[in-house]
Amino acid sequence: LAKTTQPISMDSYEGQEVNITCSHNNIATNDYITWYQQFPSQGPRFIIQGYKTKVTNEVASLFIPADRKSSTLSLPRVSLSDTAVYYCLVGARTGRRALTFGSGTRLQVQP
Amino acid sequence: DSGVTQTPKHLITATGQRVTLRCSPRSGDLSVYWYQQSLDQGLQFLIQYYNGEERAKGNILERFSAQQFPDLHSELNLSSLELGDSALYFCASSVGTATNEKLFFGSGTQLSVL
DSSP, X not given: OOOOBOOSXXXXXXXXXXXXXXXXXXXXXXXXXXXXXXXXXXXXXEEEEESSEEEEOSSOEXXXXXXXXXXXEEESSOOGGGOEEEEEEXXXXXXXXXXXXXXXEEEEEEO | OOSOEXXXXXXXXXXXXXXXXXXXXXXXXXXXXXXXXXXXXOOEEEEEEETTEEEEEXXXXXXXXXXXXXXXXXXXXXXXXXXXXOEEEEEEEESSOOTTSOOEEOOOEEEEEO
């Protein structure tokens, strides 16, 4: 069952690119990688999902190497409003594990 | 707006009491999930229902129970409340049960047990 490991916290400045890496060494063949963003006192919000290579949307990019044992969420030119907790989830065959959020990465963006 | 509605937004009660949290999923979503988030804690998965049936169970205490009704709304019942049950309770919904489905979260119910 794929367990994820992320940095506990990261700091950045406005306008910089932020890359948050998630390790998932035991990812299964059919597992997708999904990232969520959570602001204080709000429910998490879906950011991006991928299976392999690179996925880009209007908010972020997700880079997944060929072995899929890690993934990197890239936030271009962050602003103060990107200060939040970011969670990496990897699907698993059993429902319970797939629904488990880790501790996430607390991103603090400074002016 | 995620389309998931949770009521009430805030709930203050005393130890030993029982409360019911309500969740209406997005239109068309058949799965409902309940999560608990204590102060500075991650999201703890409690339970999932799909089309009225329990689908997956997480770290849900025996004092807690949930159900999903025919109209697909769900209720989370918390009884014999303790101080440690104070937390944000989130409901989420998705179309089905595939593990790669997006979860849409409500704005949560803040429970304070005094």
